[in-house]
Amino acid sequence: MSQDNPSQAEYRAQVAAWMQHNRPADPGFLLPQTFMEVGSERVLEFLREWQHKVWSAGYLGAAWPKKYGGQGMSRDYQRIADEEMKRLQVPICFNVIGLGWAGPLILDNGSDYEKEKYLKGILNADDIWCQGFSEPNHGSDLGSIQTRAERDGDDYLINGSKIWTTMGNYAKYMILLARTDAQAERRYNGLSFFLAPMHRDGITTQPIQKITGEYGFTETFFTDARIPASCIMGEEGQGWRIAMQTLQYERGAEAGAAGGISILSIVMDDLLRMAAEIEREGEPLLQDPVTRDNLVKFMIEEKALQLAEKRTEIPALCRDYPNAIALSGKLRSTEFFRRMRQYALTLQGAQGSLYMGDQDTIGGGFWQRAYLNNFSTTIGGGTSQVQANIIGEHVLGLPKD
Amino acid sequence: MTTATLNGTTNIALSFSDEQAMLLDSAKSFCGDKSDINAVRSLLKSDSGHNPEVWREMVALGWTGIAIPEQYGGFAMGLGSTVPVIESMGRHLLGTAFITSTLAAQAILRGGSEAQREKWLPKVVEGTVGTMALLDNEDWGAQLCGITATFKGSGSTSEIALSGKKLLVADATVADFFVVSINHNGNPALAIVEASQLSTNAIGPNTLIDETKRAATVEFSGVTISSDALLPHSEQALKDVRLIGALLIAAEATGTSAATLNTIVSYLTSRIQFGRLIGSYQSLKHPTVDILLQMDSSRSLIYHAATLIDEGPVQKDTEIACRMAKAQATETLLFAGDRAVQFHGGMGFTYDCDAMLYIRRAQWAQHQYGDAQHHRLHLARLLLD
Numbered sequence: 001m002s003q004d005n006p007s008q009a010e011y012r013a014q015v016a017a018w019m020q021h022n023r024p025a026d027p028g029f030l031l032p033q034t035f036m037e038v039g040s041e042r043v044l045e046f047l048r049e050w051q052h053k054v055w056s057a058g059y060l061g062a063a064w065p066k067k068y069g070g071q072g073m074s075r076d077y078q079r080i081a082d083e084e085m086k087r088l089q090v091p092i093c094f095n096v097i098g099l100g101w102a103g104p105l106i107l108d109n110g111s112d113y114e115k116e117k118y119l120k121g122i123l124n125a126d127d128i129w130c131q132g133f134s135e136p137n138h139g140s141d142l143g144s145i146q147t148r149a150e151r152d153g154d155d156y157l158i159n160g161s162k163i164w165t166t167m168g169n170y171a172k173y174m175i176l177l178a179r180t181d182a183q184a185e186r187r188y189n190g191l192s193f194f195l196a197p198m199h200r201d202g203i204t205t206q207p208i209q210k211i212t213g214e215y216g217f218t219e220t221f222f223t224d225a226r227i228p229a230s231c232i233m234g235e236e237g238q239g240w241r242i243a244m245q246t247l248q249y250e251r252g253a254e255a256g257a258a259g260g261i262s263i264l265s266i267v268m269d270d271l272l273r274m275a276a277e278i279e280r281e282g283e284p285l286l287q288d289p290v291t292r293d294n295l296v297k298f299m300i301e302e303k304a305l306q307l308a309e310k311r312t313e314i315p316a317l318c319r320d321y322p323n324a325i326a327l328s329g330k331l332r333s334t335e336f337f338r339r340m341r342q343y344a345l346t347l348q349g350a351q352g353s354l355y356m357g358d359q360d361t362i363g364g365g366f367w368q369r370a371y372l373n374n375f376s377t378t379i380g381g382g383t384s385q386v387q388a389n390i391i392g393e394h395v396l397g398l399p400k401d
Numbered sequence: 402m403t404t405a406t407l408n409g410t411t412n413i414a415l416s417f418s419d420e421q422a423m424l425l426d427s428a429k430s431f432c433g434d435k436s437d438i439n440a441v442r443s444l445l446k447s448d449s450g451h452n453p454e455v456w457r458e459m460v461a462l463g464w465t466g467i468a469i470p471e472q473y474g475g476f477a478m479g480l481g482s483t484v485p486v487i488e489s490m491g492r493h494l495l496g497t498a499f500i501t502s503t504l505a506a507q508a509i510l511r512g513g514s515e516a517q518r519e520k521w522l523p524k525v526v527e528g529t530v531g532t533m534a535l536l537d538n539e540d541w542g543a544q545l546c547g548i549t550a551t552f553k554g555s556g557s558t559s560e561i562a563l564s565g566k567k568l569l570v571a572d573a574t575v576a577d578f579f580v581v582s583i584n585h586n587g588n589p590a591l592a593i594v595e596a597s598q599l600s601t602n603a604i605g606p607n608t609l610i611d612e613t614k615r616a617a618t619v620e621f622s623g624v625t626i627s628s629d630a631l632l633p634h635s636e637q638a639l640k641d642v643r644l645i646g647a648l649l650i651a652a653e654a655t656g657t658s659a660a661t662l663n664t665i666v667s668y669l670t671s672r673i674q675f676g677r678l679i680g681s682y683q684s685l686k687h688p689t690v691d692i693l694l695q696m697d698s699s700r701s702l703i704y705h706a707a708t709l710i711d712e713g714p715v716q717k718d719t720e721i722a723c724r725m726a727k728a729q730a731t732e733t734l735l736f737a738g739d740r741a742v743q744f745h746g747g748m749g750f751t752y753d754c755d756a757m758l759y760i761r762r763a764q765w766a767q768h769q770y771g772d773a774q775h776h777r778l779h780l781a782r783l784l785l786d
Contacts, residue, residue: 272785292781293774299784300725300777303413304698307705310415311697316422317704320659321693328694388687396666396693398680 004080011077015084018057023090024050030356030364033264035096036166036376037369039215044170047094051125054260059085060093061123061258064107069120070258078259085261093260097166098122098129102175102195104249104256105242109233118173118195123258130171130198132162132178132220133243142177142243143187147222149178149194151236154229156180156194158202158222164380168205168218171198177243180236191239194231202226212356212372266337266370268302271295271344274362278347285347298340305333324395331387334377341371410784412718414708415701420478424467425485429492431462436495438755441613444496448606449575450615451496459497460528468503469510470712473522480507480645481707484652488703491656494613494758498530498572500649505531507645508580510712512591512638516629521578521593532576533642534567534594534619541643541771542778548583548621550592552628561585561592561631564622571769573604573617580632581621582639590635598624611765613758641715644723646770648706651723651730654766655699658730661737661759662692665744685744692737699730721783724776731767738763 004012027046038044054060055069062078064070071077085093093099103122106114121127133142147160158178165174176196184190202225205218234242249257275295278285285291308325311317318325344367345352356365378384392398435455444450459465467482469475483503490499506525509517525531537547548565567581579594603620632638669680669689679685706722715723738760742749749756767773 286785289778289781292785293777296728296777296780296784299780300702300729301698303410303705303725304701304729306413307415307701308697310413311701311704314415314417314704316425317417317700324693324697328690328697331690332694385683385687388690389683391690391693392680392686396662396689398666398669398686398689399678401677401681401683401686 008076008080012080012084015059015081016088018059019084019088019090022053022057023088030366030369031091031264032094033092033266033370033373034376035092035094035262036210036216037214037373038094038167038170039210044167047091048125048128050091051093051095051260054085054093055123055125060099060260061103063256064103064119064123064258068107068115069123082259082261086265089264090261092262092264094167094262095122095125095128096262097131097171097175098127098173099258099260100262101131101246101249102129102173103258105175105233105246106195107256108245109242114195121172127172128167128170130165130168130174130220132165132174132176132196134162134164136161136163136219142240145177145179145191147176147178148182149176149180149192151180151229152226155226156229156231158196158225158227160222162220162222163208163217165205165218165220166216168198168220169207174198174220175246177239180239184237188240189237191243192236193233193239193242194227195233196227196231200225200227210373211375212369214369266341268295268299268340271298271340271347274344274367275347278349280349291347294343298336298343301336305336308332321395324391327395328387328391330377330381331384331391334374335384338371338374338378341367341374345371410718410721412709412722413705415705416708417704421482421485424478424482425489427462428464428486428489431458432489432493432495436490436493438494438758441494441496441758445612448615449496450572450613451498451575455495456497457528459499460526464499465502465528466526469506469522469526473510473518474526475522480710480712483649484703484707487649487652488656488659488700491653492660494657494660494762496613496615498532498575500646500653501532501572501576502530503649504533504642504646505576505578505580508533508591508632508638508642509593511641511714512632512634514629514633517593517632524577529577530572530575531578531580532570532572533646534570534573534579534581534621535643536568536570537565538568539768541768541775548581550583550585550590553625559628560625561628563592563594563624563626566618566620566622568618569607569616570619571614571616573619574606574615579619580642585631585635588636589639591632591639592626593630593632594621594624594626598626600624609765611761613762614765637714643770644715644720645710647727647776648703648710648723650766650769651699651726652703652707654730654734654763655696655703657759657762657766658692658696658699658734658737661734661741661756662689662696664755664759665689665692665737665741668745679744688740689744692733692740695729695733695736699726699733702726702729717783721780724771724780724783727771728773728776728780731763732773734759734763734766 058071059081061070062073063075066072106118149156149158174196176194179190180192181190202223204221207215208217275285312325351362354361355368463476466475467478468480471477509521551562553560577596581592581594583590583592600623605618607616672679703726706726709719709722741756742760745754745756748754
């Protein structure tokens, strides 16, 4: 890319060469597109080995301090490594909650002891992290969290349950949001934030079978589970603020995340490649006028999405609604991908009705899985409908309902 | 796994200089001052559709010289710098022949001889109005050869007799000159015709759905032009101007979408029905958010095209950008205008409601320089073949 200085350009080439040389052979299963698709030990070990390898080469945690397993380089280098990983569509770095949430939080707020204890294991994938925010019955509304944490001597006693715990059955640690004060006047004030060990008596996980038929999430139950009081992050009652802080890290390397790609991106090119190989009534699908018009609509939308991110760097072009692009990014991109992936199945004709496991399915059922899994993004982290409310109310100033 | 790209473009250049940002700010406030909604409405039934005093002020501000090189008296800020100005005009439905004059000047800059540039471009900077006469029928995709040109005489003294008419020539009644597409030996060419060369009653004003705009059918039969009125590099200029036209209309439409959104939001935050502000209903809130997102996409695309466009022949990535901008921006305005009428309920059905101005503008903008489907057809060739 043109903005690279000479040393960055050299680094970029070095990353690309390494990735191409070390890219794992076809494992015989569909590569997970996100970290929510780690449904078996086999997939887990494959991804653990890959992340360890990327870290060993210095391309993960490049901007984290050396003494905690990083490379102590500027964030630009991690960005470059991420861009190359994304471009070359290598497997994801799957320890996402550690790399993107817990890690940066510990770097910013943690004690030396905590940094020593946790950070390296996040990078080299020895220690898998999960997140305990959502609970059954109120997915998008964290203020309603019911799981209790009661101080008992040197411990907290945890009771309650969490849902949508990605890799809950494999994780060693959980970032846990629990209620320490049921009487707090504002419901957000009664929450506290913990770096909780998962391998404790009283903590059990129940795998959840997803819409795809695969696994990847658990429901996580706490029954008088005892965790050391030292696991708390910040003070009692600061949980909400810290949780909001972790949400900021999600935005990527700029905010302190370790880096690594967390999504095996599907781009329009993948759709075009498929359309180029399909024929309808003896003609390539790419020559069909209706298909062409639809594909171009998606390409215009994709271009606008890519440009939106760049526009945030130009305040003069964002004056009308300064927060609009940042607050609408999730809604726009997740809904775009949902429609685009569904369209991929439409283009497959009768083969669109096949599924993973059928030998005739196109790409091993890649698009079927991608479409169904995409609902995790239009539902998880605040549904598209909640997102639209947020944008309407916070960007346009429309009244709450 | 291959990483070769099938997609015909990966260009996402986007830049906006401090100078352009200042231009945007001053254009926004100028257009807001000169063209509040009462001013817009007061011009709806006027002949010219604009206030000549405002046009003179725009000329004095130097806007007509933004895209003209210095040697022709312009300010050489680049064609991309007209985009923030035109977006601001669209925001306030400010009339004038700014877009048409800019396009006529670009045709001469890109296709003209040095003598033609020296003759016309300084005049445009000083406020002389030019316009493009391109359409022979309703089809922007048609070969533009409707006017036949017959040679008379020979060699350097040859003259060309035109016969035929052009449709929907924007700002024809106020234009001092026309850049006309003609059939020249079976090839499309551009020729400059001065208003004074037209016969009486050659200009037949249209009744337009958008009452803030003006256009006319212009009869060119009987006009004889000298062969040095032909632009020597017509073919490239014609191609370029049609794409630039698409971009400038897209910029204007994007500004109008912003105005439409503001009108919707102010109604949704003041109108009470069934005991609640109607903006609290998700059935109104969510489509309004859609308008915002679509408008943001339009803005990204017009400024992407504005970043790429320059004085040279329009290259592939720029063509893609202009066509995407036009397809996105006019569909956005159609959607926004349509919802603006609907969300105003009974008021929306009246002439007094400003939503009417926006939905009518949307219809106009859609059909200038090719509608969305036309541009997607061409994009498919550029991106998929």
